[in-house]
Amino acid sequence: MGVELPLINRAKANPQSTAILTTEGSFxxxxxxxxxxxxxxxxxxxxxxxxxxxxxxxxPSGFDYVAVQWGIWRAGGIxxxxxxxxxxxxxxxxxxxxxxxxxxxxxxxxxxxKQLAADNSCSFYLTTDIKNQQPSHLPDNISGxxxxxMLYTSGTTGKPKGVVxxxxxxxxxxxxxxxxxxxxxxxxxxxxxxxxxxxxIINLLTCAxxxxxxxxxxxxxxxxxxxxxxxxxxxxxxxxVPTIYVRLVEAWQKAPLEKQQAMSQAARQLRLMVSGSAALxxxxxxxxxxxxxxxxxxxxxxxEIGMALSNPLQxxxxxxxxxxxxxxxKVRLVDEEGKKVIPGTPGEIQVKGPGVFLEYWQRTEATSKxxxxxxxxxxDLAVVEKENYRILGRLSVDIIKTGGYKVSALEIEEILRTHxxxxxxxxxxxxxxxxxxxxxxxxxxxxxxxxxxxxLRGWAKEQIAVYKVPTRMVILDDLPRNAMxxxxxxxxxxxxxxxGNLTSK
Numbered sequence: 001m002g003v004e005l006p007l008i009n010r011a012k013a014n015p016q017s018t019a020i021l022t023t024e025g026s027f028x029x030x031x032x033x034x035x036x037x038x039x040x041x042x043x044x045x046x047x048x049x050x051x052x053x054x055x056x057x058x059x060p061s062g063f064d065y066v067a068v069q070w071g072i073w074r075a076g077g078i079x080x081x082x083x084x085x086x087x088x089x090x091x092x093x094x095x096x097x098x099x100x101x102x103x104x105x106x107x108x109x110x111x112x113x114k115q116l117a118a119d120n121s122c123s124f125y126l127t128t129d130i131k132n133q134q135p136s137h138l139p140d141n142i143s144g145x146x147x148x149x150m151l152y153t154s155g156t157t158g159k160p161k162g163v164v165x166x167x168x169x170x171x172x173x174x175x176x177x178x179x180x181x182x183x184x185x186x187x188x189x190x191x192x193x194x195x196x197x198x199x200x201i202i203n204l205l206t207c208a209x210x211x212x213x214x215x216x217x218x219x220x221x222x223x224x225x226x227x228x229x230x231x232x233x234x235x236x237x238x239x240x241v242p243t244i245y246v247r248l249v250e251a252w253q254k255a256p257l258e259k260q261q262a263m264s265q266a267a268r269q270l271r272l273m274v275s276g277s278a279a280l281x282x283x284x285x286x287x288x289x290x291x292x293x294x295x296x297x298x299x300x301x302x303x304e305i306g307m308a309l310s311n312p313l314q315x316x317x318x319x320x321x322x323x324x325x326x327x328x329x330k331v332r333l334v335d336e337e338g339k340k341v342i343p344g345t346p347g348e349i350q351v352k353g354p355g356v357f358l359e360y361w362q363r364t365e366a367t368s369k370x371x372x373x374x375x376x377x378x379x380d381l382a383v384v385e386k387e388n389y390r391i392l393g394r395l396s397v398d399i400i401k402t403g404g405y406k407v408s409a410l411e412i413e414e415i416l417r418t419h420x421x422x423x424x425x426x427x428x429x430x431x432x433x434x435x436x437x438x439x440x441x442x443x444x445x446x447x448x449x450x451x452x453x454x455x456l457r458g459w460a461k462e463q464i465a466v467y468k469v470p471t472r473m474v475i476l477d478d479l480p481r482n483a484m485x486x487x488x489x490x491x492x493x494x495x496x497x498x499x500g501n502l503t504s505k
Contacts, residue, residue, distance in 0.1 A: 177202075199276060
């Protein structure tokens, strides 16, 4: 047994402490070390080191997931987590693109994944195939500069790309958040996020295990089950995406008064609640504050950089803002010519720091284009106001050029959500010969509500400049979203492209 990764060494310091709690029971750090060692040995076989072979795995959230992830790392491989809710074609894309020669799956996914493994000539193992065995040998030393994790982008602006991070990148991301958010071994966090995404893997799971804290798992997200976990009173942290907070608000509203009071009191006992991965509507922030007493901490990050900006753990948080750079992260805003902008002027967010990813897998040109003088170009537009960053949206999706004006889709969405009939919305720009792009709104209405385009436009003209007012709209039962609950704007745009009769004259 050689020199282990820092994460593994930290686990060895508190072997008897509880690491994972699931509906199946509780597991210690020693349990994790033992099981991950077995998996590493199984993957290695007669090899001394996987030498950065990709290992794709389809395992539900919980103890097995963590053991497989750690086992891949301890064997010297690159972990490629697959999304448990993805259909077969999307799983096939990741397996083929990552060129993973090995696939591990939980038995519940055997029928989905086994044929894909055969189609790609992959070695295939079920977690139940990996029997109890004493680790015979593990690599002598896993360098921090080695590739460790490959996560795929959401594909909201193009074909998903494999984002490769090293062990050093992961350590930098985790230690920055541990410092900023005050993580300790006494923390207990509930995980309701998918574990093929940086939010769940790094911000939540790896931060918890880095400090020796507890990570509690539910089999799947269920608002009632989350509230029951909060009501037990043993959680200190909770992190989620805006759509989850919306569901929790709805569940609280349906509860009887006495239970509402108990739910609110239990939520107030947590030390921190965080929202991220999508813009948090101010309406939801205020609702949650009224219910729980928590002014949600918003942060900004992405697969390629980890987290870059965060509201403070202590101190004032401003609604609609994502705070300031995290420890050891450099952030700047630049204009279209690559020049730094003055405060109050919008610019593209560019990031530099030890947490920034290594490369897009097998995409040398895309990797090169993503950087400018060592700064990663996020493609997100923001402005600094009141010494805090406010995200205006994706340059390619959320910035609409209409009639000579540049407008923020996120700003318009925030206004539309204040309409009493609108439950949620997504605003996109659709190509138009006269205006360059038209401002178009996909709306989800509250039950038993109706809204015409003329009525909406009349109301909106009293709220925002006329060139920001939607000229086309469609009513949907729900917005198209990815596994993280983020609205997929290209699919929204397709709805308008397929329905030319929605244009206002």
